Amino acid sequence: LHQSDSNIKAGDEMVVYLVGAGPGDPxxxxxxxxxxxxxxxxxxxxxxxxxxxxKHAPHAKLIYVGKKAGEHYKSQDEINQILxxxxxxxxxxxxxxxxxxxxxxxxxxxxxxxxxxxxxxxxIPGVTxxxxxxxxxxxxxxxxxxxxxxxxxxxxxxxxxKEKQVKWDYTxxxxxxxxxxxxxxxxxxxxxxxxxPETPACVIESGTMPEERIVMxxxxxxxxxxxxSPALLxxxxxxxxxxxxxxxxxxx
Ligand SMILES: C[S@@+](CC[C@H](N)C(=O)[O-])C[C@H]1O[C@@H](n2cnc3c(N)ncnc32)[C@H](O)[C@@H]1O
Numbered sequence: 001l002h003q004s005d006s007n008i009k010a011g012d013e014m015v016v017y018l019v020g021a022g023p024g025d026p027x028x029x030x031x032x033x034x035x036x037x038x039x040x041x042x043x044x045x046x047x048x049x050x051x052x053x054x055k056h057a058p059h060a061k062l063i064y065v066g067k068k069a070g071e072h073y074k075s076q077d078e079i080n081q082i083l084x085x086x087x088x089x090x091x092x093x094x095x096x097x098x099x100x101x102x103x104x105x106x107x108x109x110x111x112x113x114x115x116x117x118x119x120x121x122x123x124i125p126g127v128t129x130x131x132x133x134x135x136x137x138x139x140x141x142x143x144x145x146x147x148x149x150x151x152x153x154x155x156x157x158x159x160x161x162k163e164k165q166v167k168w169d170y171t172x173x174x175x176x177x178x179x180x181x182x183x184x185x186x187x188x189x190x191x192x193x194x195x196x197p198e199t200p201a202c203v204i205e206s207g208t209m210p211e212e213r214i215v216m217x218x219x220x221x222x223x224x225x226x227x228x229s230p231a232l233l234x235x236x237x238x239x240x241x242x243x244x245x246x247x248x249x250x251x252x
Contacts, residue, residue: 016083016093016114018107020100020126024049025136025208028127036124041090044083046097046105049209049230057094076106080113087119100128104154104178128152130176133207134234137214139242147173147238155180155187155233169194174236181231185223191235195219200239205231216243 017036022028037043037056045054047066054062065074065082074082086093101107101123114121130152134141141150151172156179157164168190180187181203188201197220205213205228215225219235 013120014087014091014093015120015122016087016095017122017124018095018101018111019097019124020105020128021045021048021053021096021098022127023099023129023132023136023208024206026050026052028132028208029053030124030126032124033126036092036094036122037096039092040094041092042086043094043096044079044086045095048096048098049206053096060094076109080110083110083114084117084119087114087117097126099130099132100126103128103130103152129207129230129232130178133204133232134176134242136208137204137212137242138245139202139204139234140238141174141176141234143238143241146241147236150174150176150236152176152178154178155183174234174238177233177235180233181227181229184227184233187233188219188223188235192219195235197221199235200237200243201233201235202239202242203227203231203233205229207232 019033019036021033034056037053040057040060042063043054043057043060044063044065063082063086065079083093083095095110097105097107099105111121131141142148149172151170151174153166153170153175155177157166168187175191177187197218199219201217201219201222203215203222203225205215215222215227217225222233
């Protein structure tokens with residue numbers, strides 16, 4: 001084992017592992033995540049694209065705290081309380097989140113709540129859908145001479161915020177929008193204030209999973225297409241690189 005692996009050890013102190021589960025394909029999870037799951041007494045998990053990952057924790061108590069679109073199954077405060085309670089009563093707790101826990105996963109809020117109670121916590125990153133999903137279809141978020149930068153932005157900002165932080169005036173060459181399918185029409189309209197409507201755009205639905213769909217278009221017309229969540233939108237000339245790399249038969 002490398003030195004860096006040695007921080008996952010059974011039984012010496014109670015610890016919460018904040019773990020990224022990857023974007024869907026159950027093989028897109030890190031060895032470190034599998035190790036933490038194998039040792040877990042409790043796994044507290046969100047709605048996962050693929051629950052097969054839970055098979056790595058055959059002895060753990062499983063607690064589902066996922067949210068469903070539109071209705072909140074558990075509030076963030078309630079989730080923090082569950083985490084604190086389980087952390088105090090068990091040696092090894094895994095908090096499992098889709099993708100990477102710190103990319104629109106509210107992982108930071110949970111870490112802060114645990115730290116306030118002096119609970120040891122270790123972060124295990126995951127393959128974020130923002131990059132991993134485009135990569136698995138052959139869509140590079142950067143590409144020499146085409147895109148030297150990318151932005152990942154939420155398409156659904158917390159509606160209770162006093163002032164909007166998402167302004168859509170990003171200067172990065174590639175923009176990846178998560179959680180934006182419900183608002184794709186207004187989001188693309190906002191983006192067109194700063195970008196040409198002919199900018200290539202691509203939506204990837206259920207990326208890395210058997211039901212994956214790729215929807216091609218432009219910033220100006222992608223909102224009119226039939227798209228279902230979970231999905232992400234990629235806007236920028238890198239979409240043309242993807243077109244070059246793959247055969248047209250893939251497109252819908
Ligand atoms: C609450 S965010 C969580 C993101 C996650 N923490 C990550 O790093 O991928 C959920 C959003 O991620 C995107 N997403 C997650 N998994 C996806 C997948 N397999 N295919 C396409 N988009 C996905 C969708 O935009 C979805 O609305």
